[in-house]
Amino acid sequence: MSDPIIVVGAGPVGLTAALELARRGVPVRIVDRLAEPTTESRAIVVHARSLEMFERLGLVDELIRAGVRTTGMEMHADGEVVARIALDLVDSPFPYSVTVAQTETERILTAALAGHGVTVEREVTLTGLTQDEHGVQAVLEHADGRQEAAGTGWLVGADGGHSRARKLVGSALAGKFKGEKFLMGDVNADHDLDPHSMYTFFSPHDGPLLVFPMEGDRLRLIANIPTDEQRTATREWLQQVVDERAERPIRIRDSRWLTVFEVHHAQVPEYRVGRVLLAGDAAHVHSPAGGQGMNTGIQDAHNLAWKLALVSTGQAGPAVLDSYHAERHPVGAQVIQFAGTLTRVATLANPIAQKLRNKGMHLLTGLAPVRQAMADRTEETAVAYRRSPIVVRGRGGGDLHAGDHLPAAGPELRAALAGAHEHVLLTVAVDGSAPAPVSGMTVRQLLVGAAATAPTGYDAALQDPDGHAAARYGLPNGGRIMVRPDGYVAAIAPLDDDAPLHAYQALLRA
Numbered sequence: 001m002s003d004p005i006i007v008v009g010a011g012p013v014g015l016t017a018a019l020e021l022a023r024r025g026v027p028v029r030i031v032d033r034l035a036e037p038t039t040e041s042r043a044i045v046v047h048a049r050s051l052e053m054f055e056r057l058g059l060v061d062e063l064i065r066a067g068v069r070t071t072g073m074e075m076h077a078d079g080e081v082v083a084r085i086a087l088d089l090v091d092s093p094f095p096y097s098v099t100v101a102q103t104e105t106e107r108i109l110t111a112a113l114a115g116h117g118v119t120v121e122r123e124v125t126l127t128g129l130t131q132d133e134h135g136v137q138a139v140l141e142h143a144d145g146r147q148e149a150a151g152t153g154w155l156v157g158a159d160g161g162h163s164r165a166r167k168l169v170g171s172a173l174a175g176k177f178k179g180e181k182f183l184m185g186d187v188n189a190d191h192d193l194d195p196h197s198m199y200t201f202f203s204p205h206d207g208p209l210l211v212f213p214m215e216g217d218r219l220r221l222i223a224n225i226p227t228d229e230q231r232t233a234t235r236e237w238l239q240q241v242v243d244e245r246a247e248r249p250i251r252i253r254d255s256r257w258l259t260v261f262e263v264h265h266a267q268v269p270e271y272r273v274g275r276v277l278l279a280g281d282a283a284h285v286h287s288p289a290g291g292q293g294m295n296t297g298i299q300d301a302h303n304l305a306w307k308l309a310l311v312s313t314g315q316a317g318p319a320v321l322d323s324y325h326a327e328r329h330p331v332g333a334q335v336i337q338f339a340g341t342l343t344r345v346a347t348l349a350n351p352i353a354q355k356l357r358n359k360g361m362h363l364l365t366g367l368a369p370v371r372q373a374m375a376d377r378t379e380e381t382a383v384a385y386r387r388s389p390i391v392v393r394g395r396g397g398g399d400l401h402a403g404d405h406l407p408a409a410g411p412e413l414r415a416a417l418a419g420a421h422e423h424v425l426l427t428v429a430v431d432g433s434a435p436a437p438v439s440g441m442t443v444r445q446l447l448v449g450a451a452a453t454a455p456t457g458y459d460a461a462l463q464d465p466d467g468h469a470a471a472r473y474g475l476p477n478g479g480r481i482m483v484r485p486d487g488y489v490a491a492i493a494p495l496d497d498d499a500p501l502h503a504y505q506a507l508l509r510a
C-alpha cells in the first residue's frame with residue numbers, strides 16, 4: 001500500500017480534504033500543530049453550495065440541527081431598510097445559509113473522520129518539505145521534539161493564512177496588503193432582530209456593523225474599525241460601537257469571544273506546486289465581508305479530494321490535478337474581488353457618496369435580477385466550471401451546461417446522489433423507454449424516468465413520472481449526464497452519441 005497522503009492542518013479545510021480521502025478508502029494522515037482544536041467560533045455562516053457539499057458527505061442534517069437557518073439579508077441606512085434580499089431565490093435544495101460556529105462544523109467533520117478510522121495527529125508540526133517528481137519528503141516535528149521524516153506521494157497544505165507549506169514550496173500570497181481591521185464579538189444579547197436574517201447597518205461613522213443571529217440569543221457582531229486602532233477588544237467598546245451603528249436596540253449581556261483582527265486580500269498564484277496542493281486560507285485570504293472564507297476553502301477541499309483520490313490510486317493521470325487550480329483559482333479571485341467591493345461600498349466616508357450608495361442600493365435591489373444575482377453570489381450557487389480543462393463543453397437543450405453544478409430534480413434522484421463519492425452517469429429516459437447503459441464505463445449508472453426495476457447494466461432505476469428530470473436538464477428527447485463526485489456536470493451527451501462521455505474519460509486518463 002502507498003504512503004498515506006499527508007494533510008497539514010485540521011481546520012475546516014484540512015478536515016474536509018481528509019474526510020473526502022478517507023471515505024474513498026485512500027490512506028491519509030492529518031496533522032495539526034495545536035494540542036486541541038480551536039475554541040474560537042470564527043466562520044459562522046455555511047452557505048447553500050457548502051450545504052450541498054455536506055449532503056454529499058452525509059453530514060448536512062447534523063450541521064443544520066447544530067445551527068440556525070438564515071433565509072434573508074437586510075441592509076439598513078439612515079434609519080431605513082435600504083435593501084432586503086431573500087436567500088430562498090437560489091436554486092438549491094438548501095435555499096438558505098446555516099449560522100453555526102466553526103467549532104461545531106469542525107467537531108462534526110472530526111467525528112465523521114474518526115468514523116473512517118482517522119484521527120487528527122495533534123502537536124505535529126510541518127517544519128520541512130522537499131519534493132521531486134516521485135514524491136514529497138515532509139519533516140514533521142512532534143511534541144517531544146522528535147523530527148519525523150515522512151514520505152508521501154502528495155501533500156495538502158491546509159495550514160491556514162500563515163501556511164508553512166506555502167512558504168516551504170517557495171510560494172507566497174500576492175495581493176493587496178493594506179489591511180482591514182475588525183472588532184468582533186460573539187455575545188449573548190437582548191435584541192428584537194429576526195433570528196433568520198443577517199443584517200448590515202451602514203453607518204456614517206467608521207464603517208458598517210454586521211450582525212448575524214445565532215442559536216438562542218447569541219449574536220455575531222463584526223464592525224470595521226480604523227487600521228491604526230490599537231485598543232484590545234472589550235465588551236464596553238463593542239457596545240459603544242453597536243450603539244453608534246446599529247439602528248435596532250442590541251444590549252450585550254455577556255461576551256463569549258471578543259477579538260480585533262486584521263485581514264489582507266491576497267491569493268497564491270498557483271494552487272498546485274508539483275505534488276503539493278494548497279487549499280483554504282493557505283491559498284487565499286480576504287475580509288469576512290460576505291462570509292465566504294471558510295466556504296470557499298471547504299469547497300476547494302471538496303474539489304481537490306476526489307481528484308487526488310483518483311490520481312493516488314492510479315485511476316487518473318496527475319494532469320487532472322491541474323484542473324484543481326484551473327477551477328478553484330478563479331473562484332478564489334472572484335471571492336476576493338467581491339469581498340473587496342463589498343468593503344469599499346460599505347466603508348464610503350464621504351456623506352454624499354453614502355447617500356448615493358443608500359439610494360442606489362435601494363433602487364438596484366428593487367430589480368429582481370439584481371436580487372437574484374446577490375443571492376446567488378452570497379450563497380455561492382453561481383459557482384461553475386464551464387471552462388475547466390476536464391469538462392467536455394456542451395449542453396442539453398436548456399440552461400444546464402457541462403461544468404455547472406447538477407441541479408436537484410426530485411427527491412428520489414436527490415436521495416440517490418446524497419452521500420455519493422463516485423462518478424454517476426445518469427441516463428435520462430423519456431416516454432417509458434429504457435435506453436441501454438453505456439458500455440465500458442466503470443462508473444455508477446442510474447436510469448432516470450423509465451422502468452421500475454433496473455435493466456441489466458444499470459445500478460438502479462429511478463422513477464420520474466412527470467418527466468421532471470428531462471425538463472430540468474433540458475433533455476426533452478432524453479440524454480446522458482456524467483456527474484462528478486463533487487456534484488458538477490462533467491459531460492452531457494445525447495442518447496445516440498456517447499462520444500462526450502468517452503472524451504471525458506480520456507481527459508481523466510491524460
Ligand SMILES: Cc1cc2nc3c(=O)[nH]c(=O)nc-3n(C[C@H](O)[C@H](O)[C@H](O)COP(=O)(O)OP(=O)(O)OC[C@H]3O[C@@H](n4cnc5c(N)ncnc54)[C@H](O)[C@@H]3O)c2cc1C
Nearest residue numbers: 009011012013032033043125126159160280281291293294
Ligand atoms: C477572528 C476570525 C474571524 C473570522 N470570521 C469569519 C467569518 O465570519 N466568515 C468566514 O467565512 N470566515 C471567517 N474567518 C476565516 C475562517 O475562519 C477561515 O477562512 C477558515 O478557518 C479557513 O480554514 P482553513 O482550514 O483553511 O484554515 P484554519 O482554520 O486556519 O486551519 C489551519 C490549521 O492548520 C494548523 N497549522 C498551521 N500551521 C501548521 C503547521 N506548520 N503544521 C501543522 N499544522 C499547522 C493550525 O493549527 C490550524 O488548525 C475568520 C477568521 C478569524 C481569525
